[in-house]
Amino acid sequence: MKKLVIGLGVMAFVWTVQAQAAEVTWQKDIKPIFDKQCAGCHGKDSPEAAEFKKDKKKWMDKGIGMRMDTYSHLLAFVGWPDAGALMRRLDDGSGKADKKAGNMYEQLGDNEAERKANLDIFKSWVGNWNTKRWSDVSKEELNSIKAKY
Numbered sequence: 001m002k003k004l005v006i007g008l009g010v011m012a013f014v015w016t017v018q019a020q021a022a023e024v025t026w027q028k029d030i031k032p033i034f035d036k037q038c039a040g041c042h043g044k045d046s047p048e049a050a051e052f053k054k055d056k057k058k059w060m061d062k063g064i065g066m067r068m069d070t071y072s073h074l075l076a077f078v079g080w081p082d083a084g085a086l087m088r089r090l091d092d093g094s095g096k097a098d099k100k101a102g103n104m105y106e107q108l109g110d111n112e113a114e115r116k117a118n119l120d121i122f123k124s125w126v127g128n129w130n131t132k133r134w135s136d137v138s139k140e141e142l143n144s145i146k147a148k149y
């Protein structure tokens with residue numbers, strides 16, 4: 001009986017630790033936020049980043065940005081080629097040297113509480129919230145990015 005109680009206790013402990021460590025993933029956590037807050041301008045009808053850059057004005061006049069609505073598209077703004085772009089644009093200012101919020105921070109929610117909560121989810125997803133560009137970011141810093149599918 002004692003063994004059973006201890007066994008159950010251990011199982012409950014392991015289960016709790018696992019639940020707490022439940023990984024933030026693109027599918028489960030990021031996509032729903034993205035679809036609601038970002039896809040209107042960065043959805044499937046938006047151009048590839050390189051296409052956008054060719055004629056930025058044309059796309060800006062239409063009020064849309066570059067495509068980011070799939071896991072692979074979004075990763076290009078986390079790691080390569082546009083290292084740290086997602087972090088620089090979404091940061092509330094606390095993670096940047098100039099302390100200014102990125103210009104996409106306001107898109108994270110309709111009010112400050114929602115923006116903060118969604119920013120926290122993006123931060124947990126990325127794992128290493130680093131705003132450095134490709135030329136400045138180190139291999140170690142890139143290695144600590146989680147950004148799980």
Ligand code: HEC
Nearest residue numbers: 037038040041060063064065077082085086089104107108
């Ligand atoms: C109202 C339209 C709109 C919404 C909504 C929007 N964006 Fe943007 N976004 C743009 C436009 C236009 C640009 C390009 C102009 C610029 O660089 O600011 C841009 C640029 C970006 C960039 C910079 C990409 C680069 O090449 O450096 C990132 C990252 C980004 N957005 C992420 C997001 C995320 C994440 C969301 C949702 C939380 C979001 N945006 C919501 C219009 C939008």
